[in-house]
Amino acid sequence: MPEKNADHEAAETPEPKVRTLDSRSLRGLAHPLRIQLLRALRMSGPATASQLAERLGESSGATSYHLRQLAAHGFIEEAPERGKGRERWWKAAHDGTRLDDSLTLDDNPETRGAAEVFLAEIMKIHAQELTSWLGESVDWSPAWRRSSDLSDFSLRLTAEQTHELVHRLHELINSYRDLPPAENPDDVETVRIHTHAFPRRSEA
Incomplete structure (x- = not known):
């Protein structure tokens, strides 16, 4: 990793601006x-x-409404x-969105349904992105193909250990937001990183 100056070293890595969903914003x-x-x-x-x-x-009418x-x-x-011009420009107000697990078990069926829609769409996006990468990877340089990853792991952990692991993974990923500018900006690309962690009962 390139060396940072002392003032930069002391500064904490800026956290991305994340919106935590409540029941109303989730339904929206x-x-x-x-x-x-x-x-x-x-x-x-x-x-x-x-x-x-x-x-x-999509139609511009549909995108305008939504x-x-x-x-x-x-x-x-x-x-x-x-x-x-006359047309509005829009930008995102946050860097990311966080879904509280309690919303998937909410007493309101509309909220539970909204959580299911949200999670299903996120899974669909992840699958689409992976499929696109596999189809397009031949067009990328050997260096980028070597740097990509499609792995899975099985670990024996408690719920608390899994929570700690996910938190540490997020901290590590976010620490790369604070890297100094690359010597050659042409080498930099947007890199998508997906993380999934969930329990699975052992097969008999």
Whole structure:
């Protein structure tokens, strides 16, 4: 890892701005197109409804409506610095979203249903991204192919140990947000990292 100066060394790695969902905001987000729109704004930066419609294969009317709903629930906000015409530019208000596990067991069936929609869409996105990478990996350099990873592990852990492991993985990943600029910016790409951790009963 490149050397950092003393002042940089002492500074803590900035945490990403994450929105923790409550029952109301979850119900406002739990629509496949809204999740896709929010993801697009987080991944690619500010955009208009027309640009997002073209990118996602939707009508601009549909994207406009769902963008307004996302804004009403505080997930996105206008980007006036980008707006030079009549059409609004939108940007994500947070870097990520966190789902509290209690919402999957909420007394309100609408909230439980929204949690199921949200989680199903996230799983779908992960599967799509992996499928796209496998199909496109031949077009990437040997260095990038060597640097990619598709692994799974089975460990014997308690719930507390698993929680600790997930927390430490997140800390390690977030520490890479604070790296000094690369010597050659052309070598830098957006890297997607998925983590999944869940218990599985032993087969008889």
